[in-house]
Amino acid sequence: MMVDVNARFAAAGVTYDVGGLETDPVKIVLEVAAYRETFLRARVNDAAKANLVAFSGGTDLDHLAAFYDVVRLAGERDDALRKRVIIAITGRSPAGGADWYRSAALRASVRVRDVSIYRVGTGPDLRIAVLATDNFGEPDAALLAAVDAEVQKDAVRVISDRVTVISATSATVNVAAEIWLLPGAPMTVFDNLEATLRAALVAEGGLGFNVTRSWLTAKLHQPGVEKVSLLSPVADVVVDDNSAVKVGTVTLTFQGRDR
Known part of the structure; x- marks a missing residue:
């Protein structure tokens, strides 16, 4: 901005040689303008990032999650919700894939820290191993039951799969x-x-x-x-x-x- 002002004064034939002074009114006004422009650009950047799952938080993340049919659980932090949204996105296409079941298991309870999905042999037997956020990772019967109830729903379980929920520890x-x-x-x-x-x-x-x-x-x-x-x-x-x-x-x- 100072370079621009110097060029404008020169073009108008005005001698301007006080730009180095802190008391120069032109410089003071430009400092205010520069701050406001920087602040405005930051707001624009923040607004753009709020529309990206990787950077959004709070209610912005809630709205993005709702687009993918993911609802924040009671007490769920942004990082956990963000993880579930990404898994829900990757799991939507091939119904019955690992992320399909992982998404369902993670939304069963905020106490689910992580899950592993794997098959036993080449048959229809599927295992969902649950790791808890509390109790040093050991899921209790209530948490295993909550996950089991979610993954056994008709809207989740592929009809040809036999799903068993177990502890990962x-x-x-x-x-x-x-x-x-x-x-x-x-x-x-x-x-x-x-x-x-x-x-x-x-x-x-x-x-x-x-x-x-x-x-x-x-x-x-x-x-x-x-x-x-x-x-x-x-x-x-x-x-x-x-x-x-x-x-x-x-x-x-x-x-x-x-x-």
């Missing part, structure tokens, strides 16, 4: 370790290790996530911890893509301070 890892702290570390570091470990598996784990000994050691080796001696498990816990691991018992023994 097929393996449990019991953790035992000896812990040494640094001299200046408070005991709260040790006291919080179990909660930190469980929270890490909830955040990072999921279907197909292997719980390795090195991963467990890394999660227990929080700031303030000097040494971790992992006693259990004695081997990595490996699952297939349709299963998940949950943490069972966690037994941590404080061994003192190693310096």
Whole structure:
């Protein structure tokens, strides 16, 4: 804008040499105009992005979801609803495909974190493995029943499929370790290790996530911890893509301070 003003003054034969001053009225007016134009462009960009599933949120996302017959569940966050919308889009075309059933399972309850769809052999037997958002991933009977009721509806289940809903948590890892702290570390570091470990598996784990000994050691080796001696498990816990691991018992023994 300043370049444009300088050109206009020059064309009019007016000497303009105060543009470098903060008190120049022309510059002050242009600063206001530049701010308002930037603000307007941001509003236009935000309005355009609100029409894209990947960027929309709140009521904008609700309206986009409704176009694909997806309704926000009570307490459902934007990221979860956005995920369901995308799955609903990909699952609409080939009825009976994995995303077709995945979309139905995810809308059964906000407590469904993820699902895996797979066939047993080459026949009509279909399994829907459910991973919960709570209870360390283990779905209870009520959640399994809710998913089963949704996927068995005539509008969902392909007539030739025999669908069974199961828990995705097929393996449990019991953790035992000896812990040494640094001299200046408070005991709260040790006291919080179990909660930190469980929270890490909830955040990072999921279907197909292997719980390795090195991963467990890394999660227990929080700031303030000097040494971790992992006693259990004695081997990595490996699952297939349709299963998940949950943490069972966690037994941590404080061994003192190693310096």
